Amino acid sequence: MSEASPTLWSGRFSEPVTARVQRYTASIGFDYRLAEFDIQGSLAHARMLARQAIIDDGDLRAIEQGLTDILNDIRAGRFTWKLELEDVHLNIEKALTERVGDAGKRLHTGRSRNDQVATDIRLYLRHNIDLILQGLRDCQLALLDLAEQHADIPMPGHTHLQVAQPVSFGHHMMAYFEMFSRDAHRMTDCRRRLNRLPLGAAALAGTSYPIDRAQVAKELDFDGVCENSLDAVSDRDFAIEFSACASVVMMHFSRLSEELILWMNPRFGFIDLPDRFCTGSSIMPQKKNPDVPELMRGKTGRVYGHLLGLLTLMKGQPLAYNKDNQEDKEPLFDTVDTLLDTLAIAADMLPGIQVRPEAMLAALQQGFATATDLADYLVKKGLPFRDAHEAVARAVRLAEQRACELADLSLDTLRQFSALIQDDVYAVLSINGSLHSRDHVGGTAPNQVRAAVARARASLTSR
Ligand code: ARG
Numbered sequence: 001m002s003e004a005s006p007t008l009w010s011g012r013f014s015e016p017v018t019a020r021v022q023r024y025t026a027s028i029g030f031d032y033r034l035a036e037f038d039i040q041g042s043l044a045h046a047r048m049l050a051r052q053a054i055i056d057d058g059d060l061r062a063i064e065q066g067l068t069d070i071l072n073d074i075r076a077g078r079f080t081w082k083l084e085l086e087d088v089h090l091n092i093e094k095a096l097t098e099r100v101g102d103a104g105k106r107l108h109t110g111r112s113r114n115d116q117v118a119t120d121i122r123l124y125l126r127h128n129i130d131l132i133l134q135g136l137r138d139c140q141l142a143l144l145d146l147a148e149q150h151a152d153i154p155m156p157g158h159t160h161l162q163v164a165q166p167v168s169f170g171h172h173m174m175a176y177f178e179m180f181s182r183d184a185h186r187m188t189d190c191r192r193r194l195n196r197l198p199l200g201a202a203a204l205a206g207t208s209y210p211i212d213r214a215q216v217a218k219e220l221d222f223d224g225v226c227e228n229s230l231d232a233v234s235d236r237d238f239a240i241e242f243s244a245c246a247s248v249v250m251m252h253f254s255r256l257s258e259e260l261i262l263w264m265n266p267r268f269g270f271i272d273l274p275d276r277f278c279t280g281s282s283i284m285p286q287k288k289n290p291d292v293p294e295l296m297r298g299k300t301g302r303v304y305g306h307l308l309g310l311l312t313l314m315k316g317q318p319l320a321y322n323k324d325n326q327e328d329k330e331p332l333f334d335t336v337d338t339l340l341d342t343l344a345i346a347a348d349m350l351p352g353i354q355v356r357p358e359a360m361l362a363a364l365q366q367g368f369a370t371a372t373d374l375a376d377y378l379v380k381k382g383l384p385f386r387d388a389h390e391a392v393a394r395a396v397r398l399a400e401q402r403a404c405e406l407a408d409l410s411l412d413t414l415r416q417f418s419a420l421i422q423d424d425v426y427a428v429l430s431i432n433g434s435l436h437s438r439d440h441v442g443g444t445a446p447n448q449v450r451a452a453v454a455r456a457r458a459s460l461t462s463r
Helices: 019-025 028-051 058-076 087-102 102-106 113-149 170-193 213-219 229-234 237-264 291-315 323-352 356-362 371-380 385-401 410-413 424-431 431-437 444-463
Strands: 154-157 164-167
Touching: 028 058, 028 087, 028 113, 028 213, 058 087, 058 102, 087 102, 087 113, 087 213, 113 170, 113 229, 113 237, 113 323, 113 371, 113 444, 154 170, 154 356, 154 431, 164 170, 164 323, 164 356, 164 431, 170 237, 170 444, 237 291, 237 323, 291 323, 371 385, 371 424, 371 431
Parallel strands: none
Antiparallel strands: 154 164
16 A cells, blocks of 8 residues: 555645544555445446436446456556545545546546445445355354264263263254354345445435436345435444344354363363364473364454444444444454354364264263153153152262262162162163153254254255
């Protein structure tokens, strides 16, 4: 970028801004990232102006040629952004005028930077939501493969981070699949609401030229136009909504990361991650640290922060456009970058998870994970549930004293707690018996997990 040099803004101004104010008010340092979308919007606007005979065909051809050249220069890294031209819109318009003369000066007819920037951000977000949806889908496919491969592998399900009941590792993976499905729906919904055209609102009140907004909307693939010009240029609720959706996605990845971190701890030892997602320690030679999941958990914080930042940015703004809105871009860009990176890395990492079924089984054999199954067994033999709960609690206490599992107690010992217990109890106390017995939609029985995977695959292909 070129150096700042204080300039006179226009004939209206009698003194130039200082270099510091120029730096303070400029957005070109970050909004150059909107260039592709800015040019896309300008081309559609210019074509409409020509069709409506607001500019002539010669002007349109010059504008089209000039903008196409500028876009090529930007893509090739040949374009020089100038701080004194403040933002991406003025930089491109000035370059256009330098290249094609008066036609370039006519491009801004019936338009303002206010509806222009609102259009650019919507185009930018729409494009990136589509990439995010693809990234979510890649992660979901990885989860489905894991779930299918490990539908039969029992692991301890936890509540309060204490061993609760056996679940299959595949079932656990499918829980995250469900979360990411809802995330994708939320993003799709957000896309639908933001996919409306602000152009035509001009500065705030609309324009007196005979514009055709529907035409521009159609050319830019919007589902329609923003109905109110004041609203079109001023609100950024779509950006806030996007940030909220992104925050929920990150929250889900953060939970998954937390579990991967715990499971990789040798005390659990449930999984291992490929070395390329971990780092060692500069001082402790034995260490293999799960850096990537830790950062996914950590980066969730900045995405939440951006959501709060955007909400706060909007809360005190009177209608319509205020320069405050220029502050919407950096949080949005960072949210998009963070989320896309997280999705790409997760889609690469998930298939690399190495599952350690022996460690999961060993953990299950220590926590009375089938105590509920024993209570249910007694209920099926006629005991009221509360009494069954009490009988099993006493049996667990004894097993704890003897440092053994319920299944290690003899039939005679077990019958001290309820005479209803017979030797078929040992099947009920087995981990696999417990797993297979939860055989209904949403349950952890391996055949149910496989059915859930099949339904999920079908839902992904229809999305
Ligand atoms: N750089 C500005 C932004 O990002 C563009 C719109 C400026 N409009 C204005 N009236 N100053 O919001």
